[in-house]
Amino acid sequence: MEKHPDFDFFSELMTNANMGWWEADLENEIYICSQYISNLLNLGQDGIISFSDFNKRILKEEQRPTTVHSFNLQNTKEAVYLLDTLKGPIWVRSKICFQKIDNNGKTIVYGIAETQDGPDMASAYQALQKNERILYTIYKYLPVGLELYDINGVLIDLNDKELDIFHLKKKEDILGINIFENPIFPEDMKEKLRNNENADFTFRYDFSKLNGYYQTKKKKGTIDLMTKVTTLYDENQQPSNYLLINTDKTESTVVYNKILEFEKLFELVGNYSKVGYAYFNILSQKGHASKSWYKNVGERYGISLNKIVGIYSHVHPTDRKVLNNFITEAKNGTAQKLSHEIRVLRKNGKHTWTHVNLLVNNYDPQNNIIELIAINYDITEMKLTEEMLINAKNKAEESDRLKSAFLASMSHEIRTPLNAIIGFSNLLLYADDQTEKEQYNALINHNNELLLKLIDDILDLSKIESGSLELIPSWFNLSEFIEECIKEFSSQAPPQVKIIFHKADYDFWVELDIMRIKQILNNFISNALKNTTQGSIEISYQTQPNGIKISVSDTGPGIPPDKIDKIFERFEKLNSFTQGIGLGLPICKSIVEKMGGKIGVISEINRGSTFWFEIPCQILIADDTKNDQP
Template sequence: MHSEQAAPDLLQKSLDASGVGWWQLDFGQREMTCSRLAADLFGADRTRISFEEVYLLPGKEHRARIYTRCAALKVSDSLDETFVTANGDRCLQVRAVAAANDPLTGVRSVFGTVRRVTEGTPENAELASINQSYKATQRNYSHLAQLIEHLPIGYLRVNILRDKSGEAVDYLLSYINQQAGRILGIHTQGHAGKTAREVGIDPLKHIPTFEHIPSCSFWEQTGKSPDGKRTCRFLIYNTPGDDELVILLEDITDATRSREQLDDFEHLFNLVSDFAHVGCVSYNPLTGEGYTKGPWAKNYGEAENTPASQILGHWRQVHPDDRQHLEEEFERLKTGEIRTFVNEVRIVSDQEPMRWIKIHLLCRDYRPEEGVIDLACVNYDISELKRTEEEELREAKKRAEESNKLKSAFLANMSHEIRTPLNAIVGFSELLADESRHETRREYTDIILRNNTLLLQIISDVLDLARIESGRTDIERTQFDARDLCREVADSLRLQRRPGVELRVEEGLPEFPVTEYRKGLAQVLNNFTRNALKFTEKGSVTIGFRRIPGHIRFYVRDTGIGIAPEDRERIFERFVKLDTFTQGTGLGLSICKSIAEQLGGSVGVDSVAGEGSCFRIDIPAGE
């Protein structure tokens, strides 16, 4: 035990005998503990010294360097410095020997030694200290050079070159970092040390600017890189006492392009906003802060520069019948109950007629506890849309009323049309049963057959229209000859023509293969032809076809009574009969129109009253 206690004392005596003192820095207590010899060497009157007092131990010219190196021991184990003490009578060398962190507290402690440098005079010690400072400066310069070389902005130094008369004629690129080389499009290694002319840059473009900058002053300019492809911001510093300038370059091409695109978009938005009467606002109801774009305030019937805080929640120009609901929804938005709502309101003002606007309000960010309720509001004038809707409603109502009238007339007409052939069939059937004369029985039979055919046609038209309108028609396209179709229609109706009326097929028709809905086309041509025969008392009814661009046109031309101009537009509508004394349902032409539309085509008529008509169906050209 005695031996263990004697060991530290022996070590201390050995250190003292060799002129070496020990010290320990405690970064937790911010103090230095040292041996008595070390305190004497430092010129201190005690062995526990605060960090503030440690700073004063070296001479003034060494304090900053020594204190910085000691502070670095928080993370470093390296310290080997020489300095002259504050009273200037001795030169000391301090070294760090070991460092450790307390396992419980984590506080760092550094242990080291101090000894007096006995070789030479204090002047030699001063030279040694200066040499150490120079090495430290070299290290710092190396770090700074690496930092400058890899800066994300361009850095270059130039020296103005003058002739014998002192006039600036060129400049030397003394240093160029990597980013400056990329921006200027030059090689940093190959061009450093060359003049502007040697690297292909016209110095006369820049020298007037360089000469204009006062010494120790900064000058900023935006311009293009030498190749004209990049937009750059230049910050130039004129160093004092010489012709050297330091230039910082920032490539702002992308930022400039983005700003230009943003400006273009804003300009476009303003054009659209003014044209479409669309306005928007960003507003915080907690702070009353916000900004508007476009005719937002004007849409509310307010002056253009009216703040959003004087409109939202007040709604002075909103119609009273619309205001209450708007206020309720706005309050729900502010309390976070809803995040968005859309409404249409009326704007009333003494200066202009009543208008309609549509409002979209959206809460983009709701953090009232942090003072944030970010509302976005868009409004736009829908007065024209409302007027159009009202006109369409009136027109729809009018059409519905007309349709109801037509349906009523149709039902009345159907009752009459069906009753007429039925009465004839029933009546003449009874007469036929009591008649014994052969000629009279034949006459009665013919009457019954004609009325039976008429009744079947009426029922067929009604069923065809119902089938087409319900979409249950199966369209089967087959290939056939258009000329043959015209001949078949003419042959099937030839017996229905009146005396003195010729039913014929257009002369000179060629063979023309068509792939289409044959049954539908035959029905259309049958309807056209029956109508033509019905209203033609003399002359002819002609069936034909011809090619027109992209389509095939089938037509039926007659020399009948014709159609008045005011009736041509509605003749293809349902239930329309121009001659109420003629038997029929008024559905035939409507069926033709529906079939044509199903085939992707259209129907039409050309007519002159008293001269005749030409009904047509145009369908897309098939194979």
């Protein structure tokens, strides 16, 4: 090898990293190795070893030997070997980096190799290589035709048998066609594909009807096809591909029987990336499972199944009991199938839903075999959708109920003050006595106020429902504010009822929407006056670390226990003879919650009730020397 600048430095660097490089001369079928690899394989000064001699160093015969064809770019560019070296058997990972044509026209492939600390990673990688080669071989040479389409229906691959069935020279002659444009493929099957439905059917494929859909050596004639179609899914359970399996029914019975044997495998392929699969022998406690099966039951991939089956540590106890009962019954020969939805607890403390299907596939306890097949798939999204639909249904029903109650209440409550206003207005025309006129005017004004309050409540409710209720905070003196509210109601209080304000030792400034706070407090006081015929109504407030609490207590009849939880619901009235439609307290509750606070009531029959609300806000002690707003 020609010595490049910094050659010694990079050689020492790679050697210390247990790495070396190599050149593969495909014409002479030899490797030319760096010093590190030469020392490892005990080569001569030139570092040359033939392909055949290198293959003799491979200790496992299933590992791919080196040939000129093994450097074909369609094959894997990376391989792991267990090699016989001066230090004994050592795992070596080799990777093709690039290839060039030298000045003499020879193809030279360049690569690197590194030794592995242990066999685990190498074994896993090699197992993956082996499985990929096996899967590709099965796909390529399976005695049934396979077509793979993307989700838009474009053909992206097919196997050799498919070329034979449709008399194609090479796959490049047909790749890129769209199955939904195939003039021969049945329309009902196209619809099943669009709907991601699995199906199998038989039909006559007439080559004369292709009309240039693709080029084939067979221009006329027919074949009778047995076709199976399925949708493949990705790890997010979204459709990703269509798979078609074709069998020419005119071929030998042997081929037809093989497609029947392949049916079970087809079912698994059809649900690839959507379901998990596991096999378990209940008696020998041995089995294996796919990675998605572990994920669907909340377990770490690779754990021995005998530490999971029958234990199910991440499954909800109720569902765990169902699974374990089935295993016991299957062992006794009294159960064959189970289809059940289970809840799986996750690390974040939440649970997901998995649908589990269990099937006893082979019951032969005399030979120590009770074969259990398990197929599961995650249905969490379906459950969430189901829950959303149920909530939407309940919400719609509740909305319909509230609408009906609203219309019924409004019909009565609007008609009552309107009748009074119209009636007393007509009587006012015929009243001669001044005292009588003043009485009629007072009644008209009172019903005007009731109607205005009713309309205000409806408008507030509409704003709350539409989310357009705005809060405009400002600073105000809380004690002065409460005193002003009490003055408005002093004239309405019966002579036997006293309105008492328990003023705090200090005045406080608070920053809140004063109009909304007044609306809540006025509603509390108004309700207290309606239900208190003697005794007192007491208003008080307390400051808290991050807000205020205002309470209104009365000595009225109290609220029955069965009404406490409903008092803040719309259209709920303790006394059906009192005016109003039962919107005041629900509106107060909505306002308080929009402010980030809480509202509640404490009541005792024949002792009275205390309504309270807490709202977070900024608080300042009022300065006695100057009463200016902050």
